[in-house]
Amino acid sequence: MAVKRKRKSPAVENEIINLTNVSKAYSTGAPALKDVNLHISRGEFVFIVGDSGSGKSTLIKLLLRELTISSGYINVMGYDLSKIKHRKIPKFRRNLGIVFQDFRLLKDRNVYENVAFAQRIIQKSNKEIKKNVPSILAIVGLAGKYKAKPRQLSGGEQQRVALARALVNQPTILLADEPTGNLDPKNSWEIMKLLEQINENGTTVIVVTHNREIVNAMQKRVVTLRRGVIISDEEKGGYIDED
Amino acid sequence: MRISTLFYTLKQGFRNIFRNKLFSLASIATIAACLFLFGIFYAIVANFQHIVKNAEEGVSVWVFFDEGIEDIRIQQIGDMIAKRPEVAKMEFISAEQAWEGFRDEYLGEYGDGFTENPLENSANYQVYLNDVSMQSALVTYLESIDGVRMVNRSELVATTLTGVNALIAYVSAGIIAILLAVSIFLISNTVAIGISVRREEINIMKYIGATDFFVRSPFVVEGILIGLIGAAFPLGFIYAIYNVILSYVTERFPQLSELLSFVSVEVIFNVLVPVSLGLGVGIGFLGSIVTVRRHLRV
Numbered sequence: 001m002a003v004k005r006k007r008k009s010p011a012v013e014n015e016i017i018n019l020t021n022v023s024k025a026y027s028t029g030a031p032a033l034k035d036v037n038l039h040i041s042r043g044e045f046v047f048i049v050g051d052s053g054s055g056k057s058t059l060i061k062l063l064l065r066e067l068t069i070s071s072g073y074i075n076v077m078g079y080d081l082s083k084i085k086h087r088k089i090p091k092f093r094r095n096l097g098i099v100f101q102d103f104r105l106l107k108d109r110n111v112y113e114n115v116a117f118a119q120r121i122i123q124k125s126n127k128e129i130k131k132n133v134p135s136i137l138a139i140v141g142l143a144g145k146y147k148a149k150p151r152q153l154s155g156g157e158q159q160r161v162a163l164a165r166a167l168v169n170q171p172t173i174l175l176a177d178e179p180t181g182n183l184d185p186k187n188s189w190e191i192m193k194l195l196e197q198i199n200e201n202g203t204t205v206i207v208v209t210h211n212r213e214i215v216n217a218m219q220k221r222v223v224t225l226r227r228g229v230i231i232s233d234e235e236k237g238g239y240i241d242e243d
Numbered sequence: 244m245r246i247s248t249l250f251y252t253l254k255q256g257f258r259n260i261f262r263n264k265l266f267s268l269a270s271i272a273t274i275a276a277c278l279f280l281f282g283i284f285y286a287i288v289a290n291f292q293h294i295v296k297n298a299e300e301g302v303s304v305w306v307f308f309d310e311g312i313e314d315i316r317i318q319q320i321g322d323m324i325a326k327r328p329e330v331a332k333m334e335f336i337s338a339e340q341a342w343e344g345f346r347d348e349y350l351g352e353y354g355d356g357f358t359e360n361p362l363e364n365s366a367n368y369q370v371y372l373n374d375v376s377m378q379s380a381l382v383t384y385l386e387s388i389d390g391v392r393m394v395n396r397s398e399l400v401a402t403t404l405t406g407v408n409a410l411i412a413y414v415s416a417g418i419i420a421i422l423l424a425v426s427i428f429l430i431s432n433t434v435a436i437g438i439s440v441r442r443e444e445i446n447i448m449k450y451i452g453a454t455d456f457f458v459r460s461p462f463v464v465e466g467i468l469i470g471l472i473g474a475a476f477p478l479g480f481i482y483a484i485y486n487v488i489l490s491y492v493t494e495r496f497p498q499l500s501e502l503l504s505f506v507s508v509e510v511i512f513n514v515l516v517p518v519s520l521g522l523g524v525g526i527g528f529l530g531s532i533v534t535v536r537r538h539l540r541v
Contacts, residue, residue, distance in 0.1 A: 087454075087455075090453060091452065092452075093452035094452035096450075096452075098450045117451075120248070121249045121451045121457060123247075226505045
């Protein structure tokens with residue numbers, strides 16, 4: 001299958017993610033990704049789209065170094081992820097923010113504690129936490145709900161908390177895995193606007209999604225995966241349906 | 244490590260115990276039961292060893308001399324015996340003292356009929372040992388000394404006491420080893436359950452960039468705290484009941500208290516407190532560290 005390319009190669013010095021001829025096969029032998037070439041520059045906003053089983057989740061797991069590649073070369077923010085030592089993985093991940101479809105908030109802790117949790121993990125001082133958490137909650141529009149427990153919030157609000165938690169450590173790259181999957185259209189748009197705003201402030205944003213309407217409307221770079229292969233990579237692309 | 248991280252880790256360790264109340268309680272109860280048994284067992288062993296030690300101190304060896312031996316040689320033999328490390332104390336019994344003792348104990352007024360000392364050649368050294376198991380070696384040595392005619396000893400008492408001592412040591416080591424293994428297994432299970440309950444939180448920590456140490460340490464703190472609490476309860480309980488039991492035994496069986504002397508609770512606790520707390524912390528640390536290493540590859 002010929003790859004539809006409408007992008008110029010990014011300048012190497014500005015490249016933040018580099019996947020060259022990356023393949024990933026699971027222990028069953030089934031290939032999840034085949035010969036993937038993907039280059040993302042600092043400050044880009046990229047949609048990764050594709051149907052179930054297309055390899056989107058595998059790609060995210062490779063970028064997080066939750067999985068290792070079977071062959072090829074993968075470099076994220078200067079870390080060669082096929083060679084990175086186990087003890088260096090936490091340091092690498094501190095430059096990534098991650099948002100999930102199911103929010104993954106700590107249900108026994110309130111909004112403030114959920115966000116502060118991310119700062120504690122990277123061993124920020126209490127003074128820094130008290131300064132950073134309220135300011136990030138203000139950015140996502142939840143300053144007034146810092147005492148609420150996740151069950152007292154709507155889906156959209158919970159996703160904002162997850163976003164605040166991902167952003168509070170000022171990541172270089174934000175990975176959002178189906179961030180609007182559990183939200184209604186109104187909340188979905190609000191989350192996407194927040195992501196766009198975050199991107200405008202310099203963070204590289206990678207969004208994995210099924211949401212055709214959002215992808216088509218936002219006119220961002222779209223990488224389409226099908227059965228583990230990149231079939232399209234367009235600068236201002238749209239959602240490509242499976243024939 | 245930052246002070247705030249240290250406090251956070253300790254706080255999370257405490258919270259883990261409360262989050263997982265039932266399992267924590269079960270672990271604390273089992274460790275408390277194990278360490279209670281250990282404490283009771285230790286108190287019994289300490290008392291028994293104290294009694295055995297007292298009995299050992301009463302076991303002596305008698306050294307008799309050749310007929311017509313000079314006093315200076317007796318003195319030299321005494322010096323040689325006193326230098327032996329297994330000798331706790333020794334006493335010289337002259338022929339006259341030996342006869343007086345025998346007469347008073349066995350003959351009473353019938354002894355007055357003797358005009359000469361029938362035990363003229365019975366001057367001896369009465370030698371007490373530190374450790375009855377060394378009796379044979381000492382006797383062999385004593386028999387080899389020039390001027391020594393005969394060495395008397397109580398073989399049966401020495402062998403019995405040595406055997407009882409060894410038996411107590413083996414049985415106590417065996418029981419303690421079993422109790423420790425059970426406790427470690429239980430803590431390990433509690434921590435493993437805690438890990439599975441908090442799997443989601445651990446995954447989030449992992450994605451955010453928590454180090455292995457940061458993720459694991461609250462579980463180790465949890466294990467140590469469970470061990471510590473589990474050790475504190477039986478110590479308090481044993482302290483409360485020890486004197487009660489001793490007074491009961493001495494009042495109910497007065498003949499026993501005349502024969503045997505018991506160790507005070509303070510002496511028992513000088514050893515039991517640090518050992519029990521150390522065991523509690525050790526069990527908690529070992530049980531949790533083994534489990535986090537097995538289940539928490541971050």
